[in-house]
Amino acid sequence: MGLLKLADQEALRRRFQQELVGEVTLTLFTTSRAGLALPGADCETCEATQQLLEEVAALDPRIKLRVRSIVTDAEEARAAGVEGVPAILIGEDGQARARYYGIPAGLEFAVLVEDIVAASRGDSGLKPQTRQALAALPQDVHIRVFVTPTCPYCPRVARLAHAMAQESERVWADVVEAMEFPALADRYGVVGVPKVVINEVYGFEGARPEEAFLQHVLEAAGASQPVAQARE
Numbered sequence: 001m002g003l004l005k006l007a008d009q010e011a012l013r014r015r016f017q018q019e020l021v022g023e024v025t026l027t028l029f030t031t032s033r034a035g036l037a038l039p040g041a042d043c044e045t046c047e048a049t050q051q052l053l054e055e056v057a058a059l060d061p062r063i064k065l066r067v068r069s070i071v072t073d074a075e076e077a078r079a080a081g082v083e084g085v086p087a088i089l090i091g092e093d094g095q096a097r098a099r100y101y102g103i104p105a106g107l108e109f110a111v112l113v114e115d116i117v118a119a120s121r122g123d124s125g126l127k128p129q130t131r132q133a134l135a136a137l138p139q140d141v142h143i144r145v146f147v148t149p150t151c152p153y154c155p156r157v158a159r160l161a162h163a164m165a166q167e168s169e170r171v172w173a174d175v176v177e178a179m180e181f182p183a184l185a186d187r188y189g190v191v192g193v194p195k196v197v198i199n200e201v202y203g204f205e206g207a208r209p210e211e212a213f214l215q216h217v218l219e220a221a222g223a224s225q226p227v228a229q230a231r232e
Contacts, residue, residue, distance in 0.1 A: 002051075003048065003051055003052050003055060004052070004055050004056070005097045009055070009059060009066075012056070012059050012098075012113065012200045013059045013060065015113075015117075016059055016060035016062070016063070016116075016117075018058065019117050019119040019120070019121065020060055020062045020063075020116075020117065020121070021120050021122070022063045022065055022120050022121075022122065023035055023063075023064055023120070024064070024090070024091070024116050024119040024120040025060065025064045025065075025090075025092050025096075026053055026056075026057065026063065026064065026065050026066070026067060026088060026089070026090060026116070027065075027067075027068060027080075027088070027089040027096060028049065028050055028065065028066070028067050028068065028074070028087070028088055029068050029069070029070045029077050029080070029082045029085050029086065029087040029088060029089070030046040030047075030049065030050055030067060030069060030070065030085050030086050031043040031046050031069065031070060031085055031178055032066070032073065034086070036222050037182075038177055041213055043085050044101065044180075045084060045103040045180060046085055046086045048101040048103055049071045049086040049088070049102075049104075049201065050067060050086070052103065052104070052105075053065050053088065053148050054129075054231075054232065056112070056116075057114075060071075062120060062211075063116060063120075064126060070084075070085050071189045075111065076160070082199050083101070083184075084101055084181060084184070086101070086102065086103060087099060087100070087132065088101075088104070088112070089164070090101040090112075090116070090119050090162070090189065091119055096174065097165035097169070097171060097172045097177070098115055098119075098161075098166055098167070098173050098174070099164040099172070099182075099183060100112065100115075100163040100174075100175045100177075101174060101175065101176045101177060101180070102176065102177025102179075102180040102181065103177065103180070103198065104152055104177075105149045106148075106149025106153060107149060107150065107151065107152060108147055108149050108154065108158065108175075108177070110155050110159075111155050111158045111159050111162065111175065113127045114159050115159070115162050115163075115166075116211065118163065119166060120165055124163040124164070124167035125163055126163050126164065126167055126210065127211075127215060129211075130164075130167075130211075130214050131167055131189075133214055133218060134164060134167050134168040134170070134214075134217075134223070137168060137170045137171070137218075137221050138221060138222055139170070139221050139222060140169060140170045140171070140172070140211060140221075141164075141168075141172070141198060141199060141221050142171075142172045142173075142174075142198070142199055142200070143161045143164065143165070143170045143172070143173040143174070143195050143196065143197070143198050143217070143218060144169065144173075144174045144176055144188065144196070144197040144198075145161045145173065145174070145175045145176065145195070146176050146178040146185055146188070146190045146193050146194065146195040146196075146197075147175055147176070147177060147178065147193050148177065148178055148179055148192055148193050149177070151193045152192055153192065153193075153194055153207040154156065154193055154194045156207060157194040157207055157208065157213070158175040158194070158211050160208075160210060161173035161175065161196070161213075162175065164214075164217065170221075171217070178190050178193055178195075183212055192205055192206075193205075194206065194207060196208075196213075196216070198217060198220040199220045199221075200214060202219065202220040203216075204216060211229055
């Protein structure tokens with residue numbers, strides 16, 4: 001039985017036909033390979049995540065899905081910086097700076113769809129001043145966004161983080177489903193979502209508009225000038 005309803009499949013198929021331009025690669029790191037479970041590598045949502053991505057990829061030939069095992073493809077996982085499974089990397093090898101940990105279910109499914117469209121079009125959708133500021137980042141930035149599937153404010157924050165990663169080679173953005181990764185959520189003191197952590201120590205809770213989010217990124221990167229100055 002499919003995870004996507006027929007009506008949703010048709011709506012997505014039409015959108016992809018209208019909006020996709022180039023190919024986009026989704027790489028899924030999981031605990032299984034070719035449908036075979038690997039002993040000692042439990043992952044409650046890996047199978048469902050793979051099924052969901054297979055259904056999405058089947059809607060348009062420009063969406064390519066690669067499935068890798070974090071066990072048998074451990075070297076590739078390490079090179080990609082994968083910290084757990086399921087992990088979805090959006091983009092070609094070496095260019096997948098936007099990553100999703102967990103199954104993109106509920107309201108978070110929209111983030112996956114927007115990521116696919118943006119990657120296919122090569123357009124992050126960010127404002128010109130944001131693009132200019134990100135192009136001048138003095139150091140690399142790692143963003144973690146903790147979310148849950150029912151949080152109405154999380155998708156926009158998650159998408160903003162991924163858009164910044166798609167825009168700048170100096171930004172990596174991980175969206176983490178907090179309930180699937182409780183140990184990681186505990187490590188960063190997540191008590192509410194969305195929770196954003198930048199470069200391990202700098203962060204904030206709650207939704208922020210693009211300009212405010214950018215300001216947090218700039219401060220974490222040591223470029224604390226106001227966004228208005230970044231337009232000059």
